[in-house]
Amino acid sequence: MASGKTFPESKRTLGALLRAPWRVLAERVYGELAQSGFPEIRPAHGVVFRYIEPEGSRVVDLAEAAEITKQSMAYLVQTLEKHGYVTVEPDPADGRAKRVRLTARGEEVQQMALRLTRKVEREWGRLIGNDEMATLRALLEHLYDALAQRG
């Protein structure tokens, strides 16, 4: 019967169903980034590239968007700064604050990650059907927004 193993229901909890494809995706994206000359970029850095504003963002705002502590965000930013993906400069408008900004190299990573993610999405479309993949995305967006709104 051509198809692989089947699983008892307990192995396909919602958690597993969300986590497994996320892992596959992350491996693809960060693996290809590493091979393309950005080996220091790790999955945890994703939130920085995702939430950073073009004019630069403050650490505390990035932390809030990513839902981690500002110390954790500072740690991520530090690593990215050390490897030349972002710059950190005093905020002219607030003496306490700093602005984190992508460098050209950082923007390359941002663009490439976006491209890779879309590539994987298209591959999955070929795998399960483009319509199904589009529906899956739409439903995930719906859920995402509903959860974000609820807090």
Place this chain on the structure above:
Amino acid sequence: MASGKTFPESKRTLGALLRAPWRVLAERVYGELAQSGFPEIRPAHGVVFRYIEPEGSRVVDLAEAAEITKQSMAYLVQTLEKHGYVTVEPDPADGRAKRVRLTARGEEVQQMALRLTRKVEREWGRLIGNDEMATLRALLEHLYDALAQRG
């Protein structure tokens, strides 16, 4: 349109769309487990409860199912053993191997986690519509199986 913020496309990559709900789910499940007297159970332990066989499993098999190294799995099992969720005994059929088995307490956790996950799934059904939630699950299962089969 009553709804809150909207997001640029770059903030709703497939990665974010899969990861965000997973985080919410994990927080709910492991938070409620902690409050119910199982505070040592952490998201990483999920794979043990998910893949362990009723007759017990070997560490190496759990590691393979979870797609982590046997050292990492041994570490997780050790913690669970220390807190009475599993027992580890020599495998009568193989002098090198050990069998990891759930204790009664471990089975409680397994059942409770399953119940909690289903509870959250129903809640999300109320949030985005039961039909949509059912479709979402079906599509995720489809993708999960397709990815598992491809390796």
Place this chain on the structure above:
DNA sequence: TGCAATTGGTAAGACACTCTGTCTATAATG
């Protein structure tokens, strides 16, 4: 206007989870 509370960020330390590399003992195979 001046002081108290708030806010942005840092420092230090801890812990959880993952990996690589190495090792021993047992099993399987020629």
Place this chain on the structure above:
DNA sequence: CATTATAGACAGAGTGTCTTACCAATTGCA
């Protein structure tokens, strides 16, 4: 029986997260 493969243990490291405590700048209010 000799070799190779397998199950697991041990040691060490790196990463990403948290908590607690702190400092310095800003805000706001009495």
